[in-house]
Amino acid sequence: MVTRTEPNIVITGTPGVGKTTHCEVLAERSGLRHLSINQIVKDKEAHEGWDDEFQSWVVDEDKLLDAMEDDVSKGGCILDWHACDLFPERWVDLVVVLRTDSTVLYDRLKSRNYPEAKLQENLDSEIMEVLLQEARDSYSEEIVVELKSDDSDQMETNIDRIEAWIKQWKEDHPEGHDGSS
Numbered sequence: 001m002v003t004r005t006e007p008n009i010v011i012t013g014t015p016g017v018g019k020t021t022h023c024e025v026l027a028e029r030s031g032l033r034h035l036s037i038n039q040i041v042k043d044k045e046a047h048e049g050w051d052d053e054f055q056s057w058v059v060d061e062d063k064l065l066d067a068m069e070d071d072v073s074k075g076g077c078i079l080d081w082h083a084c085d086l087f088p089e090r091w092v093d094l095v096v097v098l099r100t101d102s103t104v105l106y107d108r109l110k111s112r113n114y115p116e117a118k119l120q121e122n123l124d125s126e127i128m129e130v131l132l133q134e135a136r137d138s139y140s141e142e143i144v145v146e147l148k149s150d151d152s153d154q155m156e157t158n159i160d161r162i163e164a165w166i167k168q169w170k171e172d173h174p175e176g177h178d179g180s181s
């Protein structure tokens with residue numbers, strides 16, 4: 001197993017909660033690498049085609065994980081995606097689930113011109129806490145944190161917290177970590 005000297009962090013949540021925005025700022029401040037899974041799916045063609053109704057790729061998970069393995073096993077990656085249950089536990093040191101008030105989310109998705117079916121599905125998913133549940137079902141509870149992302153003050157606080165967590169992780173793993181425990 002490869003020892004990593006920097007942690008891997010998953011930032012997940014319903015589309016529109018602020019994953020990309022958080023990941024970009026965090027990558028800039030922490031030096032960790034932002035991996036946009038959507039981009040990898042497109043670039044590596046890790047999909048079985050385009051779903052017109054939901055305007056998204058039908059992901060080939062095995063191909064996607066193979067395409068990510070080399071990068072992620074070295075550590076220091078921020079994984080940005082609207083799902084988290086497919087990433088192996090040994091890869092992941094922290095899972096951040098971003099949450100947004102449904103009226104705020106509605107406005108953000110509306111301004112993206114989402115088709116009605118996709119907009120409604122995402123709002124329902126946020127209200128039903130689908131991603132939070134998925135994270136809790138897939139990883140041990142100590143590594144899953146839920147953070148609010150309604151406004152820029154909350155985002156600043158979130159980034160500060162995650163940066164402090166990264167610093168602590170490095171202090172706790174001076175020799176690195178291979179993800180086995």
Ligand code: ADP
Pocket residue numbers: 013014015016017018019020021022108148149150151152153154155
């Ligand atoms: P995601 O990657 O989860 O789909 P984005 O990061 O693309 O979400 O954010 C969607 C929109 O909402 C963007 O216009 C972004 O600027 C805005 N946004 C996201 N999070 C916040 C926040 N905490 N405060 C203010 N605006 C935000």
